[in-house]
Amino acid sequence: MATATLHLPAGAITVDAAFREEVARLSGQPLELCFQCQKCASGCYPTQEGDYTPNEIMRLVQYGARDAVLGSRTIWLCTSCETCGLRCPNGIRIAEVMDTLKQMAAARGIAPAGETGPLFHNLFLSEIRAAGRVHETMLMLKYKLKTGNLFADMKLGWQLFRRGKLPLVPRLKKDPAVRRIFERAGGQE
Amino acid sequence: MQYSYYPGCSLEATGVEYNLSTRAVAGALGVELVELPGWTCCGSSSAHAVNKDLALGLAAHNIALAQEQGRDLVVPCSACYTCLSKADHQMRHDPGERARGEMLAGFSYTGEIQIYSFLEVVRVQVGMERVAQTVRRPLTGLKLACYYGCLLVRPPEVRPFDRAEDPTSLDELAAALGAEPVSWCYKTTCCGAGLSLTRPEVVEQLVARLLSAAREAGADALVSACPLCQNNLEMRRPAQEDIPVFYFTELMGLAFGLGEAPGWLKKHLVDPFPLLQRFSLVG
Numbered sequence: 401m402a403t404a405t406l407h408l409p410a411g412a413i414t415v416d417a418a419f420r421e422e423v424a425r426l427s428g429q430p431l432e433l434c435f436q437c438q439k440c441a442s443g444c445y446p447t448q449e450g451d452y453t454p455n456e457i458m459r460l461v462q463y464g465a466r467d468a469v470l471g472s473r474t475i476w477l478c479t480s481c482e483t484c485g486l487r488c489p490n491g492i493r494i495a496e497v498m499d500t501l502k503q504m505a506a507a508r509g510i511a512p513a514g515e516t517g518p519l520f521h522n523l524f525l526s527e528i529r530a531a532g533r534v535h536e537t538m539l540m541l542k543y544k545l546k547t548g549n550l551f552a553d554m555k556l557g558w559q560l561f562r563r564g565k566l567p568l569v570p571r572l573k574k575d576p577a578v579r580r581i582f583e584r585a586g587g588q589e
Numbered sequence: 590m591q592y593s594y595y596p597g598c599s600l601e602a603t604g605v606e607y608n609l610s611t612r613a614v615a616g617a618l619g620v621e622l623v624e625l626p627g628w629t630c631c632g633s634s635s636a637h638a639v640n641k642d643l644a645l646g647l648a649a650h651n652i653a654l655a656q657e658q659g660r661d662l663v664v665p666c667s668a669c670y671t672c673l674s675k676a677d678h679q680m681r682h683d684p685g686e687r688a689r690g691e692m693l694a695g696f697s698y699t700g701e702i703q704i705y706s707f708l709e710v711v712r713v714q715v716g717m718e719r720v721a722q723t724v725r726r727p728l729t730g731l732k733l734a735c736y737y738g739c740l741l742v743r744p745p746e747v748r749p750f751d752r753a754e755d756p757t758s759l760d761e762l763a764a765a766l767g768a769e770p771v772s773w774c775y776k777t778t779c780c781g782a783g784l785s786l787t788r789p790e791v792v793e794q795l796v797a798r799l800l801s802a803a804r805e806a807g808a809d810a811l812v813s814a815c816p817l818c819q820n821n822l823e824m825r826r827p828a829q830e831d832i833p834v835f836y837f838t839e840l841m842g843l844a845f846g847l848g849e850a851p852g853w854l855k856k857h858l859v860d861p862f863p864l865l866q867r868f869s870l871v872g
Contacts, residue, residue: 426641445798446781449791477791480637481739481779486753493744499637506639516787517638524635525643532629536602543786553789556824556858563856565603577695578629581650584693585642 406463419466427500433490434458440484440494450474454484454494461497470505476517478502516547529582532575537566590714592705593660594622595651597669597816598630604666604816606853610838611665611707617723617845618715622663625654631672634783634817645686646693648676652704653696665707665838667740667815670748674704678747706741708814708837709750712758717765725846727767731868734771734808735759736799736834738818739779753777759812759837766844773806775799782821789825796825800832809864812837823858833861843870 403416424431434455441453450473452460460469469475475498484494502518505511511518523542527534540557544550560566600608615622632647651673655662664670679686680698687698705713711720737756745753756777760770780799781792800822803811810833813819822834834857842850843865851871854861865871 445795446779446784446791449788477784477788479739479779479781479783480634482743483739483777483779486743486745499641502638503641517784520787521635521639524633525639528630528632528636528647533601534598534630534633536598540786559858560603563858565605565856567602575627575629577650578647580695581643581646581693585640585646 403464406465413460413463413465413468415464416466417464419464419469420461423461423497423500423504426504427493427497429492429494429497430490431458431461431492431497433492434462435490437489439487439489443483443487446479446481447474447477450477454478454498457501458492458494458497461501469501470508470510471512473512473515475501475505476511476515516543519543519546528578530574532578537561537568540566590619590710591621591623591660592663592710593625593655593658595625595628595631595655595662595664595669595673597664597666598633599666599668599816599820603820606856607665607816607819607836607838609849610836610842610853613847613849614838614841614845615707615710617842617847618711618719620710620715623658623660625651625658625662627654631669633668633672637672642689642693644672645676645679645690648672649680649690649694649696649698652677652680652690652698652702653694655702655704656696656699659701661703661705663705663707663710665814666817667706667738668817670704670706671740674747677702677704706748706750706814708741708758708762709748711762711841713750717761720762720841721765724766724844726844726870728763728840728844728868728870729767731768731870732771732807732809733763733768733840734773734803734806734811735763735776736780736803736811736813736818736822737776738782738813738815739777741814742777759814762837763812763840766840768840771803771806771808773802773808775802780818780821781825782815782817785817785821785825792821792825793827796822797827797830800826800830804832808832809868810835810861812840826859831859833857833859833864835861 478498480495637644680690763770781795
């Protein structure tokens with residue numbers, strides 16, 4: 401599909417209609433219905449720290465601005481709280497779109513500098529693949545080791561441990577059924 | 590009333606008091622919870638973010654286990670409840686999704702099993718009248734901001750047991766326990782728990798806003814129905830903020846006069862005992 405250059409206040413971006421169609425197909429959402437009423441953005445607290453509001457993400461997807469969208473901080477700030485989709489007058493489940501965008505970015509290894517969301521998700525899924533369940537103590541430790549930020553939250557971890565909320569020995573067992581699901585799902589962590 | 594019970598990973602660690610109090614309160618109400626044999630992680634907040642097939646497959650596997658047991662499934666954790674009920678809804682209403690789920694989890698979906706949150710069981714199956722009859726020590730005078738979190742009642746077509754913008758089930762429960770639910774606007778505003786490890790600075794702002802809104806509304810404490818919310822509201826709060834956050838099941842245990850209730854409350858990062866002593870609810 402042809403690409404073109406679109407000149408926005410933020411600069412020139414390359415657009416590609418194939419991207420819009422791919423997001424629509426994978427998310428199952430009627431992206432073309434977004435008319436920028438901004439109800440999604442007004443109810444969205446977590447992405448206020450991001451580079452785009454949810455309606456701006458929708459517009460960029462409509463444009464086919466693949467790189468801008470998949471490389472954005474906003475998609476990783478979305479917590480899938482569903483407020484946007486609940487309030488959308490056109491019934492677009494924007495959280496589904498955000499999930500699709502995260503999946504596409506993760507599959508291509510695209511993430512903005514300093515964004516550790518994909519790393520966290522991969523560690524989380526590795527725990528499930530290895531043991532069938534998530535051992536929260538190990539997950540927190542592994543994340544801290546990988547990000548090199550071992551001492552942040554140390555006091556918090558100790559407080560949780562003292563109250564018996566971070567057990568060292570979990571009730572886990574390897575489960576071949578879970579392994580098979582990972583294999584059928586493409587083996588991606 | 591007999592159900593399969595899916596605790597989920599958090600209820601074995603950071604949400605252990607939610608697990609203990611749910612089991613105890615269910616027993617007091619004559620609801621039998623039988624832990625689902627061999628349950629595995631539902632995929633929670635991570636699977637749907639990076640792999641659509643894993644999100645459906647991991648949830649479908651647990652639905653398959655529940656189907657084998659032949660009992661409806663009760664899920665206290667809002668995040669697990671979301672994953673499982675969404676997958677169930679997909680498979681129930683979309684033949685293509687059903688085939689995908691069956692392929693991923695290697696089973697045949699019958700649709701015979703219903704998935705409930707524990708709050709839903711309390712409201713719909715047990716009923717507030719029965720709850721009120723079980724109260725031995727009413728929580729008189731205690732003003733509560735009922736915090737449903739974002740996931741419990743959304744999306745509305747997946748979980749129609751309560752209103753998606755202004756749910757009332759926790760408020761009804763608080764009233765049945767003798768407490769006073771306050772009116773406030775943040776019942777379903779996201780606390781950012783999914784970002785608690787990766788973006789704590791963002792989460793701290795969300796939590797501070799929620800807790801101060803609860804105070805402004807005149808609440809003595811918040812009530813939660815989710816282990817991720819409860820932990821997040823305690824862990825990421827401003828240093829000077831000491832308003833307690835209870836699980837609804839803990840307050841039920843206190844009001845029912847269950848002896849083990851103080852043991853659950855000792856596990857909180859924010860000490861709720863000064864407040865409870867002020868209202869003569871412990872000791």
